[in-house]
Every structure is written in structure tokens, then in C-alpha cells.
Amino acid sequence: MAKPKKRYVCQACGSVSHRWQGQCADCAEWNTLTEDAPATVFSMKHDLSSGGRAVEFVDLNKPGEMPIRQKTGLAEFDRALGGGLVPGSAILMGGDPGIGKSTLLLQAAARVAREGHSVVYVSGEEATGQVRMRAARLGLSDASVKLAAATGVRDILTTLGSMETPKFLVIDSIQTMHSDTIEGAPGTVSQVRGCAFELIRYAKENGVALVLVGHVTKDGNIAGPRVLEHMVDVVMSFEGERSHQYRILRALKNRFGAVDEIGVFAMAGDGLEEVENPSMLFLSGRDQPMAGSSVFPAMEGTRPVLVEIQALIVRLQSGATPRRAVVGWDNGRLAMLLAVLESRCGLSFSSAEVYLNVAGGYRLSDPAADLAVAAALVSALADKPLPDRSVWLGEVSLAGEVRPVAHGGVRMREAAKLGFKRGFGPSDPKNASPDLDYSGLGQLANLVDRVMSS
Ligand code: TYD
Numbered sequence: 148m149a150k151p152k153k154r155y156v157c158q159a160c161g162s163v164s165h166r167w168q169g170q171c172a173d174c175a176e177w178n179t180l181t182e183d184a185p186a187t188v189f190s191m192k193h194d195l196s197s198g199g200r201a202v203e204f205v206d207l208n209k210p211g212e213m214p215i216r217q218k219t220g221l222a223e224f225d226r227a228l229g230g231g232l233v234p235g236s237a238i239l240m241g242g243d244p245g246i247g248k249s250t251l252l253l254q255a256a257a258r259v260a261r262e263g264h265s266v267v268y269v270s271g272e273e274a275t276g277q278v279r280m281r282a283a284r285l286g287l288s289d290a291s292v293k294l295a296a297a298t299g300v301r302d303i304l305t306t307l308g309s310m311e312t313p314k315f316l317v318i319d320s321i322q323t324m325h326s327d328t329i330e331g332a333p334g335t336v337s338q339v340r341g342c343a344f345e346l347i348r349y350a351k352e353n354g355v356a357l358v359l360v361g362h363v364t365k366d367g368n369i370a371g372p373r374v375l376e377h378m379v380d381v382v383m384s385f386e387g388e389r390s391h392q393y394r395i396l397r398a399l400k401n402r403f404g405a406v407d408e409i410g411v412f413a414m415a416g417d418g419l420e421e422v423e424n425p426s427m428l429f430l431s432g433r434d435q436p437m438a439g440s441s442v443f444p445a446m447e448g449t450r451p452v453l454v455e456i457q458a459l460i461v462r463l464q465s466g467a468t469p470r471r472a473v474v475g476w477d478n479g480r481l482a483m484l485l486a487v488l489e490s491r492c493g494l495s496f497s498s499a500e501v502y503l504n505v506a507g508g509y510r511l512s513d514p515a516a517d518l519a520v521a522a523a524l525v526s527a528l529a530d531k532p533l534p535d536r537s538v539w540l541g542e543v544s545l546a547g548e549v550r551p552v553a554h555g556g557v558r559m560r561e562a563a564k565l566g567f568k569r570g571f572g573p574s575d576p577k578n579a580s581p582d583l584d585y586s587g588l589g590q591l592a593n594l595v596d597r598v599m600s601s
């Protein structure tokens with residue numbers, strides 16, 4: 148048999164190459180290629196068309212077998228999961244270090260344990276004393292969570308096999324786990340993948356709801372890059388700015404439910420508090436309208452969330468290259484909007500620095516926020532506040548049209564319920580609502596005229 152070729156796997160993006168290089172050819176990260184266990188090469192002469200077991204087929208409409216969910220009792224967590232934990236499923240929980248993953252999972256674990264279920268929490272990052280101290284701070288010391296500090300997957304699975312099967316198993320984190328059947332240090336792609344595979348198999352065979360905590364790399368991928376995302380049933384991301392109080396739990400993938408509901412939490416001195424009604428959280432609560440600030444009616448699943456967008460424009464005297472800095476919104480999208488405002492509306496940002504911030508640590512990805520961002524930019528440039536108590540909604544095309552968006556009418560109605568008086572958006576009547584004073588804009592240039600002449 149031919150000697151298997153060496154393979155090198157990029158630890159940042161998971162791409163495979165057959166020779167070592169200083170820089171990954173796919174993601175351009177430096178020093179991320181490490182040698183991986185060689186893939187077993189099967190000879191093509193094997194005939195696979197006989198000798199296997201028969202595979203059973205079932206009809207799509209076979210009744211029953213709907214997953215029965217186990218509610219954790221942490222309502223915002225259950226909501227983001229699509230209704231609770233599914234036995235025999237694997238959840239990957241990603242998020243920046245220090246955002247509160249361990250805190251959230253300890254709280255969820257304690258809730259499930261208090262319901263009388265067996266719960267195991269394995270920490271590979273902290274000593275049991277540290278986790279216990281946190282539990283005391285969170286007022287959870289009385290919950291009968293079985294706590295262990297371990298990193299060996301063989302040890303963990305052996306122990307689990309000799310005790311009452313837990314309902315809920317937390318592994319914090321998958322990057323610290325180590326399997327002695329696989330070469331490489333903990334955290335390398337092959338270790339992360341191999342350990343996750345063993346743990347997920349255990350969970351599926353025993354009907355355990357498993358949560359794997361995963362750290363996020365610089366570019367926002369859950370490390371053990373992407374390889375874990377297709378192995379698990381649910382991928383959750385815990386987001387927020389560490390300097391802000393609010394945290395959002397979002398499902399990026401869910402084999403058992405929709406991915407549009409979010410869970411909202413506030414980090415307090417004694418852990419994460421659930422925020423049941425997040426609609427007004429991301430507003431600054433200022434009485435006086437200010438130049439450069441607009442409000443966007445976002446929709447998170449079934450709940451409306453009003454978000455304040457702030458823009459600051461600083462004119463430069465010298466010929467230095469102006470900065471564009473964005474927090475909570477897409478850089479490329481800002482560049483596009485600035486280009487549209489310049490070429491379709493005759494505004495000039497070329498000698499000005501542009502800063503854009505989404506208030507409260509909220510992250511916007513909905514293109515329906517284009518108009519609200521444009522409104523904040525134009526208002527900042529003109530140094531004129533937008534109409535008091537107004538919301539802005541619409542996607543902006545390269546041609547400068549304000550395009551209709553999903554759930555426009557609902558968002559306007561919700562904004563009206565929360566005390567907003569004026570709505571601006573696409574001309575399409577579906578986006579309007581009789582509950583507030585609505586103006587259809589058609590073209591972005593209409594927005595500019597309005598703000599400049601106010
Ligand atoms: P942690 O859950 O350890 O984050 P992760 O597991 O995602 O790395 O939370 C870390 C931060 O949360 C820590 O810096 C302090 C803050 N925190 C509070 O503000 N209040 C609390 O009750 C707890 C437990 C943590």
C-alpha cells in the first residue's frame with residue numbers, strides 16, 4: 148500500500164493542503180498550518196456493493212418521533228433553542244471569551260437540576276473550586292449539578308458510562324478536550340473534531356442533550372473551524388459587547404426549529420437576567436432628538452426590537468485618508484451606502500471621517516436597516532436632527548431606491564405601540580401602517596431633501 152501522504156490542516160479555517168506553508172492559501176492566516184493525522188486511503192479495488200447490512204427506509208409521513216423537548220426553565224434560552232433542549236442532540240455554543248457562556252450554561256444546568264434531572268457539567272478551563280465560587284455568587288449552590296474538572300474524553304465517557312445517564316451534559320469547552328486516540332495537542336482541528344465526534348456519539352446513543360462550548364476565532368468562526376458546525380444539530384452564538392450589559396443568544400443553525408428567535412439577557416452582578424421585553428433596550432432614552440441619531444425597527448423572530456443608530460461625521464482639514472469606523476454593522480454595507488449617497492444624492496463624504504455605532508452593543512445584519520443608517524448619516528452631515536419620535540425602515544439599492552422589506556407593516560405598528568409618531572420607508576403600501584404618520588420615500592434623494600430642508 149502506498150505510504151499515505153502528509154496533510155496539513157489550517158487551524159483557522161480547516162482547509163487541507165499537502166505541503167506545509169507559512170500562510171494558509173485559503174484564509175491567508177499566518178502560521179496556522181499543522182500536520183494532521185493522515186487520512187486512511189482505501190484501495191479502489193474494494194467492491195462495496197455486497198456484504199453490507201440492509202438499510203431500512205421509512206416514509207416521510209411516518210407518525211410520531213417528533214422530538215420531545217426538555218424546557219430548561221430559562222425562558223430566553225428555551226426560546227432561542229426553539230422551545231427547549233432536545234434529548235439526544237448536540238448544541239454548539241459559540242461566543243467571544245468572557246461574554247458569559249459559562250455563566251449562562253451553569254444557570255441553565257442548575258435550572259434543569261432543580262427540576263430533578265441529572266445534570267453533568269464538565270469544565271476543562273476552570274477548577275471545580277472556581278465553578279463552585281461562581282455558583283455561590285449566582286445563588287445556585289443548592290442545585291444538584293454534578294461538577295467535574297476534566298479534559299480527557301476517555302475519562303469523561305468512562306465515568307458517564309458507570310453512572311446514571313444525565314439528561315443534560317455541558318462540556319466547557321470543546322477546545323480544551325483531549326482524546327488519547329488522536330495525535331495532536333488539544334484545540335487542534337483533529338482533536339476538536341475527534342473529541343466532538345465521541346461526545347456527540349455518546350449523546351445520541353444515550354438520549355442526552357449535550358452542549359459543547361466553542362471559542363470563537365478573530366474572524367467570528369467557531370474554532371475547530373466550521374468542522375463542528377455540520378456535526379452538531381444546533382449552532383448557537385452568544386453575542387454582545389463586553390463593555391455593555393446586554394447579551395443576545397442567537398441560533399445560527401437549528402435542525403429542530405426556526406433560527407429567527409433570539410434570547411435576550413442582561414449581565415448583572417449575580418449572573419444573567421432574562422429580558423422578557425427587549426423592545427426598548429437598544430434606545431438611548433434621550434428626550435431631545437439629536438443630529439446623527441435614527442431609530443430602526445428591527446424584528447427578532449416574533450418580537451420587535453427598536454435599535455438606535457448613531458453616526459458622527461468629522462470634516463478633515465488636511466488631505467489625510469479619512470477613517471471609517473463601524474460598530475455593530477457591516478463595513479462593506481457602510482461603504483456602499485456612502486457611495487450611493489455620493490453618486491445618487493450629490494453628498495460628499497470624501498474628506499470626512501465617518502463613525503457609525505449601533506447602540507447598546509447590538510449587532511445589525513438586516514439590510515432593512517439601510518435607510519435608518521442613511522438617515523443617521525445625512526442627519527449627521529447636515530447637523531440637523533431627524534423628526535422627533537421617528538422610525539426608519541427600508542433597503543437601499545445601488546440605484547438609490549428605497550426598497551420594500553419583510554414585515555414592514557408589522558414593524559411600523561409595533562413602533563407606534565411603543566410611542567413612535569412618524570414612520571419613513573418604502574412607498575409600497577404594505578410597509579406602511581395607519582397607526583402612525585407614514586411617509587413613503589421612493590428614492591433616497593427624498594430623504595436627503597427632507598433632512599436638508601427641515
Ligand atoms: P463567563 O461566563 O466566564 O464567560 P465565558 O465563559 O463566555 O468566557 O463570564 C465572564 C464575565 O461575566 C466575567 O468577566 C464577569 C462577568 N460576570 C458578571 O458580570 N456577573 C456574574 O455574576 C458573573 C458570573 C460573571
Ligand code: MG
Binds near residue numbers: 248249250272319
Ligand atoms: Mg467560560
